[in-house]
Amino acid sequence: MSEHPNIQEAKRPERATADTVAKLAGVSRVAVSRAFNPHASLKKEKRDLILKIAKELGYTPDMAGRALVTRRSHLVGVIVPDVCSPWESQEIDALTTALQGEGFATLLFKTRTDQSMDERLLTYMKGFNLDSIIAFAENVSPDTLTHSLGRAVPIYVSYSEDGSLPNQPGSTSVFDRLIVDQKTGIDQAVALMQAYGCRNFAYLGGTTTSLANTERERAFKCIMKERGLPDPLVLQGDYTYETALASTLDLFKVGEGVDGIFSANDVGAFGVIDALRFQLGLRVPEDVKVVGFDDIAQSGWLSYNLTTVKIDLEDRVRALVRLILRRLKDPNAPAMTETLQTRLIVRGTVGS
Amino acid sequence: MSEHPNIQEAKRPERATADTVAKLAGVSRVAVSRAFNPHASLKKEKRDLILKIAKELGYTPDMAGRALVTRRSHLVGVIVPDVCSPWESQEIDALTTALQGEGFATLLFKTRTDQSMDERLLTYMKGFNLDSIIAFAENVSPDTLTHSLGRAVPIYVSYSEDGSLPNQPGSTSVFDRLIVDQKTGIDQAVALMQAYGCRNFAYLGGTTTSLANTERERAFKCIMKERGLPDPLVLQGDYTYETALASTLDLFKVGEGVDGIFSANDVGAFGVIDALRFQLGLRVPEDVKVVGFDDIAQSGWLSYNLTTVKIDLEDRVRALVRLILRRLKDPNAPAMTETLQTRLIVRGTVGS
DNA sequence: TTGTATGCGTTATCAG
């Protein structure tokens, strides 16, 4: 019926805009905006009408337009080296759920594990104007993050109370922290192994550049000393099953007599167990006792049934979300901190 | 030095904008825009100057502003019921990497598995103006997706060639599809089990509402018939380890004599194996042979060493990215399709 | 409570 029918543009209809709704409702487009912002004042019946028409038209406020003026993107960036490692995927899962509940969407960024974080990814991320950033990758320093990202205050997960962080040259940048106190859980683990007669301990590490690993190793050695136990052997690792398996084979080729192995993560512990059982003909826990770290879902599976130090995932995610929300409420507040405890989950890989 | 020093605003500096760069470079802001769009024509030395100044100022084009006018958000939505299930986390990992390489960021959305997809999530997603959407969740129909989302053409993963899709009432909406031909792999699995003497088969399903499961079960039964084998017992499942374990216990409480179990996914197969070995005192593969589906990384672990039907993750992700890019190049193109093959990976859970 | 005017940061269009 139109004078100039445009065949090409007929196919994919443009999204309804606030003006469309306003026209149909007989109000101004500001009223439409207000209808979608609960705190704005608008006569109830008018709001209801607008919302009804909006629903019919399938109208939703455009986040890009909104972000431009409110300076809030409702986007939270998550930087991970590996989405597919069980612990991280479980954390991302919980985090996404929690953030979604608060109206934020999770933007996933992957760093290449083998390579130091390049600037390109950071400037790329910056363009999205993230409201917050959580760095699970440990090869990117908070300084770099703070400096190269705009409004977002990064959240850094660290594993010791004394504020040690990578590459900080008298850093003045503000960032929030989640501190995991892993000493309690590790002490419980060592106590249990000791009670079951372990004398020769080995520590299977994660990636050497990893802060979590460095601090875990430090805490483990410290506790060994406190308990009057000899220094543990240290095995090279990288948090993967394959490396853990290989390292364990190496260990028993050379140094014999190890009867207790503490792994920096659960997946590594699985590799240790499989090497012992299927390649070395040793029994777990009778011959060698094994403890892991994380308490991922797979640790409860009967084939492994792993005794492990648990970081409570729900607690951890709640703490992260608290940090994000508080920071958004007051962008200029001083650095904030949350602390998390760990505890031992006793299953079948330490016993007699 | 300024006449009206503003103490409050001094703390968090505003992001540099195109105008800032333009002023310092002595050009118009359009030139700055062009400097960041490779296809735009701009004298080389001028572009270099702008890029250099931009780098010094830490300027990056704002995606929100850009999206507003280009109508491209560079955001790809991924809908998943569980990020933490191994197969999905591995797929998300690969997909994020691939998309990042093409300049897209991955936006993660979680659906509650136990509940049908509610409209709120969809309208919420719509606000982000996604360039594309990949639905790994199967409780949301492509019609709903197409209708309630704006420009984005959804990609649907289906498991049969005949176009069967959930809730399609003569659907006219356009959506692209990735079809997984699982029959080849399943046939190889049954052939192998048959060769090792399996006579009484059981099928452990995934979630009953899952399309993948429905088609997997149909294919399995069809192949059984083709090979002159009796109808398999069907066990209820939901893709989880725990349910698989419980279902297997139930199975051997009642119906004895099952000597071959095919699980709709690998994690389920792990549950089956653990139930057989640790709770029922049966040997795998000597007493019962087990085959899984997916070939997740954990299937190679020695404790399970699972024979399984593999979907090639890299192929799958490449196909998805191809679909996205082609659709963006031509938004009005007719529905597109990619097909994927499956094949058996032989390990230790079928043998003698 | 409501509407008008303005600006957020960018690119498309068009004129030079």
Add this chain to the structure above:
DNA sequence: CTGATAACGCATACAA
């Protein structure tokens, strides 16, 4: 090759 101008969709300040 370059610059001025308008537009994208929205929320805020201000005036009514």
